Amino acid sequence: MAPVQVRGEVLSNRRVGAYHLLTLVAPGIAEVSRPGHFVALAVGGENTSMLLRRAFSIYRVAERGVYGGTVELVIAPKGPGTRWLADLRAHDPVDVVGPLGHPFALPREVVTATLVGGGYGAAPLFTLAEQLRARGCRVDFVIGAATDAKLFGALDAKRISTQVAITTEDGSTGERGLVTDVLPAMLARNASDVVYACGPMPMLAAVARVAHAYGAHSQCAVEEAMACGVGVCMTCVLPVIGEDGVTRMVRSCTDGPVFNGDLVRWDDIGTVPADALGAPVADGGAERSRAGAAVGGSTS
Amino acid sequence: MTRMRLTRPAESGAALPDVDMSTSLGPLLLPDPVLTASGCAAAGRELEPFVDLTAIGAVVTKSVMLKPRSGRPTPRMAETPSGMLNSIGLQGPGIEAFVDKDLAWLRQRGVRTVVSIAGSSVEEYVKLAQRLRLADGVAGVEVNISCPNVEDRGQVFACDPAAAAQVVHGVRRSTAPGVAVLAKLSPDVTDIVAVARAVVDAGADGLSMINTSLGMVIDTDTLRPALAGVTGGLSGPAIRPLAVRCVWQVHAALPDVPILGMGGIWSGLDALQFVLAGASAVSVGTVVFHDPSAVARVSAELRRALAEHGFGKLSEAIGYAHRGEGLAVGAAPDEGEGAGAEG
Numbered sequence: 001m002a003p004v005q006v007r008g009e010v011l012s013n014r015r016v017g018a019y020h021l022l023t024l025v026a027p028g029i030a031e032v033s034r035p036g037h038f039v040a041l042a043v044g045g046e047n048t049s050m051l052l053r054r055a056f057s058i059y060r061v062a063e064r065g066v067y068g069g070t071v072e073l074v075i076a077p078k079g080p081g082t083r084w085l086a087d088l089r090a091h092d093p094v095d096v097v098g099p100l101g102h103p104f105a106l107p108r109e110v111v112t113a114t115l116v117g118g119g120y121g122a123a124p125l126f127t128l129a130e131q132l133r134a135r136g137c138r139v140d141f142v143i144g145a146a147t148d149a150k151l152f153g154a155l156d157a158k159r160i161s162t163q164v165a166i167t168t169e170d171g172s173t174g175e176r177g178l179v180t181d182v183l184p185a186m187l188a189r190n191a192s193d194v195v196y197a198c199g200p201m202p203m204l205a206a207v208a209r210v211a212h213a214y215g216a217h218s219q220c221a222v223e224e225a226m227a228c229g230v231g232v233c234m235t236c237v238l239p240v241i242g243e244d245g246v247t248r249m250v251r252s253c254t255d256g257p258v259f260n261g262d263l264v265r266w267d268d269i270g271t272v273p274a275d276a277l278g279a280p281v282a283d284g285g286a287e288r289s290r291a292g293a294a295v296g297g298s299t300s
Numbered sequence: 301m302t303r304m305r306l307t308r309p310a311e312s313g314a315a316l317p318d319v320d321m322s323t324s325l326g327p328l329l330l331p332d333p334v335l336t337a338s339g340c341a342a343a344g345r346e347l348e349p350f351v352d353l354t355a356i357g358a359v360v361t362k363s364v365m366l367k368p369r370s371g372r373p374t375p376r377m378a379e380t381p382s383g384m385l386n387s388i389g390l391q392g393p394g395i396e397a398f399v400d401k402d403l404a405w406l407r408q409r410g411v412r413t414v415v416s417i418a419g420s421s422v423e424e425y426v427k428l429a430q431r432l433r434l435a436d437g438v439a440g441v442e443v444n445i446s447c448p449n450v451e452d453r454g455q456v457f458a459c460d461p462a463a464a465a466q467v468v469h470g471v472r473r474s475t476a477p478g479v480a481v482l483a484k485l486s487p488d489v490t491d492i493v494a495v496a497r498a499v500v501d502a503g504a505d506g507l508s509m510i511n512t513s514l515g516m517v518i519d520t521d522t523l524r525p526a527l528a529g530v531t532g533g534l535s536g537p538a539i540r541p542l543a544v545r546c547v548w549q550v551h552a553a554l555p556d557v558p559i560l561g562m563g564g565i566w567s568g569l570d571a572l573q574f575v576l577a578g579a580s581a582v583s584v585g586t587v588v589f590h591d592p593s594a595v596a597r598v599s600a601e602l603r604r605a606l607a608e609h610g611f612g613k614l615s616e617a618i619g620y621a622h623r624g625e626g627l628a629v630g631a632a633p634d635e636g637e638g639a640g641a642e643g
Contacts, residue, residue: 051536224374225374230592232341235375237376
């Protein structure tokens with residue numbers, strides 16, 4: 001469905017661990033969004049000097065008759081834009097564009113699914129879990145983060161799923177380590193058919209690899225820096241192999257954010273692979289080596 | 301809850317004052333003076349949910365090259381105060397796929413289309429123009445001789461009047477007479493009037509000004525350049541005064557040459573600045589990333605601003621700021637309704 005641009009309004013904003021749970025009245029978006037869709041918010045108010053939209057996957061939606069639909073987003077305050085959002089109060093206006101992107105693909109058959117969320121990246125997985133359960137699928141969860149405060153949705157996960165594993169890098173909750181430390185055992189034990197994942201790029205790369213090794217299909221929702229979210233700026237590209245076997249630099253906003261984990265060239269993110277369609281030829285070496293220096297830099 | 305799309309002309313047309321907004325860029329006749337900007341609207345399709353593409357001045361497509369091009373690695377973008385830096389590197393499908401898919405879609409929808417072309421040699425520009433001449437649905441060709449995101453900065457033809465003129469001459473010769481050829485100029489030159497004069501003498505019907513200005517951001521976490529491409533093009537309201545100055549200087553020197561003005565236009569009053577400086581039409585670029593319905597909103601705001609200043613026609617306002625006489629202070633806005641955006 002086509003996205004809409006609406007003047008939304010903050011219904012509530014509350015802290016959840018290291019994050020803010022922002023509930024926005026955004027009519028026309030909640031009603032049509034599906035798990036994996038995202039919204040792009042303008043930040044900084046009317047006279048903002050921050051031009052670029054901030055993209056957030058949708059945690060939950062509700063259709064609350066009087067106000068119109070609401071969308072809930074998980075905000076991690078880390079830069080001026082996300083801090084502005086974290087400081088919003090009830091009734092503040094927010095310009096919202098959505099729903100954007102391709103949502104998670106739901107299986108036609110009854111399958112066993114393992115959902116893997118890293119930090120606030122776990123946000124879109126809970127409505128997905130509900131829909132999978134409604135189709136009779138078994139749902140298991142792996143939730144991980146650097147610290148206990150940065151875990152998101154552990155309680156939701158316990159409520160929705162058959163089995164839950166929690167990891168923190170500092171060991172403050174659950175097992176000490178990364179989600180991929182516990183994922184292989186979970187996939188083996190439960191014979192998972194599908195892995196759905198959302199979180200930081202290195203986590204997704206590792207999850208896709210594990211899923212592949214255990215014969216599971218993987219669907220990964222990527223977090224890539226975007227300027228517009230609607231497909232016009234061409235900043236959020238990553239190398240993905242197409243159905244024809246050709247690698248293209250595709251937009252994570254309109255071609256994603258959910259990709260088949262087997263088709264993303266995880267090791268080549270931040271570069272243009274030499275065999276990508278339209279890659280620089282001959283003197284392309286200089287361009288590729290420069291790319292090696294670039295890490296992070298996402299808008300926040 | 302008010303929907304932002306209330307500002308779409310199609311939905312608020314009745315409330316808009318009666319101003320003749322039609323304009324022209326050489327042979328290109330436009331019912332509305334607000335266009336998209338190359339590189340900020342892809343090939344139009346993505347903006348269809350937000351803007352009536354047939355009502356706006358025209359879609360100016362992202363620069364297309366002869367062959368498919370992957371562009372540069374990421375990160376390609378960095379936010380800067382009231383602007384952004386980009387180094388996309390002219391990613392695109394190549395002219396054949398562009399004509400078959402993107403241009404066909406625009407033509408089928410009846411969208412006025414200005415195709416932006418980019419090449420690495422005069423010959424490439426000529427081939428692009430020749431290919432477009434065989435295609436339907438091209439109302440204008442914008443010759444991007446000023447993209448800063450290319451491996452070889454020597455490719456920036458717009459920094460050399462003679463090279464810029466060669467490219468424009470080749471494109472003009474290969475383009476049908478009824479199709480406007482616009483040369484897109486770079487602000488990163490010492491004398492923009494000299495470049496403007498050279499491309500006009502070479503046959504340009506009009507000038508698109510300005511392209512981005514070369515800039516750089518260093519990431520203080522990684523202690524390295526923020527962009528994979530190291531440098532990038534600065535755009536957005538941050539460069540607006542630079543753009544208005546360029547339009548002013550060129551219009552002063554070449555008052556009969558139509559100018560498509562652009563550079564950080566956010567509101568109708570921003571657009572009005574460009575018109576008063578000498579632009580016959582304007583493009584809204586980077587602000588579309590912030591507000592995907594901006595092109596229609598700016599047009600509505602510009603119309604109100606013109607009416608409030610007593611202009612019955614857009615054409616009366618073109619270059620108005622150059623006139624020695626005082627500004628039209630009469631014709632005070634009669635009511636508060638729709639006072640347009642504030643700077």
